[in-house]
Amino acid sequence: MTHFAFHLDATDTETAARAGRWETPHGVVDTPAFMPVGTLATVKGLLPEQLKATGAQMVLSNTYHLALRPGSDIVKEMGGLHKFMDWEGPILTDSGGFQVFSLAGLRKLTDEKAVFRSHIDGSLLELSPEKAVKIQEDLGADCIMCLDECPPANDVPEKIKAAVDRTTLWAKRCRDAQVRDDQALFGIVQGGISEEMRTRSAEGLVPLGFPGYAVGGLSVGEAPVDMYRTLDFTVPHLPVEKPRYLMGVGRPEDILEAVYRGIDLFDCVLPTRNGRNAMAFTSDGPVRLRNAVHQRDERPLDPECDCTACTRYSRAYLRHLFIAKEMLGGILLSLHNIAFYQKLVRDLRNAVNSGTVAQFRANQLARWQAQS
Numbered sequence: 001m002t003h004f005a006f007h008l009d010a011t012d013t014e015t016a017a018r019a020g021r022w023e024t025p026h027g028v029v030d031t032p033a034f035m036p037v038g039t040l041a042t043v044k045g046l047l048p049e050q051l052k053a054t055g056a057q058m059v060l061s062n063t064y065h066l067a068l069r070p071g072s073d074i075v076k077e078m079g080g081l082h083k084f085m086d087w088e089g090p091i092l093t094d095s096g097g098f099q100v101f102s103l104a105g106l107r108k109l110t111d112e113k114a115v116f117r118s119h120i121d122g123s124l125l126e127l128s129p130e131k132a133v134k135i136q137e138d139l140g141a142d143c144i145m146c147l148d149e150c151p152p153a154n155d156v157p158e159k160i161k162a163a164v165d166r167t168t169l170w171a172k173r174c175r176d177a178q179v180r181d182d183q184a185l186f187g188i189v190q191g192g193i194s195e196e197m198r199t200r201s202a203e204g205l206v207p208l209g210f211p212g213y214a215v216g217g218l219s220v221g222e223a224p225v226d227m228y229r230t231l232d233f234t235v236p237h238l239p240v241e242k243p244r245y246l247m248g249v250g251r252p253e254d255i256l257e258a259v260y261r262g263i264d265l266f267d268c269v270l271p272t273r274n275g276r277n278a279m280a281f282t283s284d285g286p287v288r289l290r291n292a293v294h295q296r297d298e299r300p301l302d303p304e305c306d307c308t309a310c311t312r313y314s315r316a317y318l319r320h321l322f323i324a325k326e327m328l329g330g331i332l333l334s335l336h337n338i339a340f341y342q343k344l345v346r347d348l349r350n351a352v353n354s355g356t357v358a359q360f361r362a363n364q365l366a367r368w369q370a371q372s
């Protein structure tokens with residue numbers, strides 16, 4: 001694992017927040033970092049250079065979706081994911097497990113494997129820990145994930161415990177199945193919102209010596225306060241010297257709260273999904289561009305943002321694009337929202353480095369809440 005190194009530049013003295021540099025085979029990621037989601041090897045509507053201009057250093061792609069379409073064998077034949085999607089920077093792929101449990105028709109789950117039906121054509125497919133690693137090795141991302149079982153947040157304790165133990169068992173098998181040495185394989189801590197189960201999960205995974213750890217199974221319907229509390233008792237079990245990734249989270253305030261609690265890496269579909277639906281995140285809180293109030297609004301979307309949408313267009317024009325169902329609307333708002341998330345993590349890095357995280361968090365939350 002010589003291709004990777006994680007350096008902590010600063011750790012906040014009042015909070016658990018930290019700022020670091022993560023070296024990967026395809027470049028450095030400054031942490032805290034936000035990864036835009038390119039489900040099908042594309043961050044919808046955006047060219048790699050536009051993505052890069054927002055400050056994004058690393059993107060995420062989904063193993064389940066790519067394994068179904070076009071197939072990991074085709075991506076491999078085409079030179080791997082970086083070349084295929086023309087993204088030169090670091091890439092992370094998830095294991096496919098989350099979609100098997102949430103999107104596909106799960107048919108049978110055993111310690112050996114998950115058997116499920118494709119959501120595209122209904123065909124019967126299998127995913128085992130070994131297969132999840134093989135697919136991710138074919139795709140060729142810099143950071144790959146162990147196959148985990150992600151039960152619903154409100155599942156009964158026995159089911160949560162079984163999922164934790166299966167996740168640990170599968171993590172060992174993933175580690176043993178890994179052939180390539182230029183991909184960082186992360187273990188995923190599960191356990192719902194139970195301190196006992198999260199501790200059990202971390203204690204099972206940390207001795208396996210993964211180069212980084214993810215916290216999975218959050219932002220799946222639990223209250224934000226439960227997510228933050230879960231991070232409070234989970235993060236201290238993770239090694240200080242390794243990157244920590246909170247999967248699929250979240251809203252700007254969730255990122256703020258999670259960085260505060262010592263998380264380094266994030267991904268979420270919100271900036272792009274909301275962008276396509278005319279909802280923008282701004283320095284003063286969310287803006288819904290379909291609202292009639294913006295019909296003659298000459299102001300930029302966010303005067304503190306230097307993205308193309310904010311520096312070249314008025315709110316009135318952006319609203320018009322959505323009302324007229326023009327595709328540029330979704331493109332510009334996706335671009336802006338990603339730029340907004342990148343500025344947020346950049347500001348957080350600066351706040352850690354200057355020892356002002358608690359103050360930054362208080363000011364930011366007050367500002368967002370004042371508007372909503």
Ligand SMILES: [Zn+2]
Pocket residue numbers: 301302305306307308309310311335336337339340
């Ligand atoms: Zn902008």
